[in-house]
Amino acid sequence: MGDTRYFSSICGYEKQLDLGGGLNAINKEFISRVFPDADFSGIGRPIMENALAVCGRCREIMAVPVLKDMDTGKVIKKLPCPLCNGEADLAEEPVKCPQCGSPMESFPAGNWD
Numbered sequence: 001m002g003d004t005r006y007f008s009s010i011c012g013y014e015k016q017l018d019l020g021g022g023l024n025a026i027n028k029e030f031i032s033r034v035f036p037d038a039d040f041s042g043i044g045r046p047i048m049e050n051a052l053a054v055c056g057r058c059r060e061i062m063a064v065p066v067l068k069d070m071d072t073g074k075v076i077k078k079l080p081c082p083l084c085n086g087e088a089d090l091a092e093e094p095v096k097c098p099q100c101g102s103p104m105e106s107f108p109a110g111n112w113d
């Protein structure tokens with residue numbers, strides 16, 4: 001089950017994101033639909049998660065699907081920014097607000113599958 005998190009900044013920018021892995025996180029067929037060129041041969045236990053990311057060009061935070069190796073935690077593939085198709089940078093909490101640069105507060109806002 002994934003976590004839905006709500007992020008807010010002092011400047012008023014806010015965003016709710018579905019992070020982590022849902023029901024299909026370890027379903028290889030489903031992962032292949034999101035990452036058609038994924039090669040599972042070198043991956044011990046592939047898992048797909050929505051990772052917290054920032055696109056500097058769009059000045060937005062977002063949830064970007066990544067393919068990881070569960071054993072090493074290493075990110076093998078990641079989708080681009082869904083808005084501009086450019087590179088989105090993976091981020092850790094506390095994430096900096098892409099609008100004003102202040103650290104954003106985040107709160108749990110439920111779960112998703």
Ligand SMILES: [Zn+2]
Pocket residue numbers: 055056057058059081082083084085086
């Ligand atoms: Zn973008």
Ligand SMILES: [Zn+2]
Pocket residue numbers: 009010011012013097098099100101102
């Ligand atoms: Zn802000």
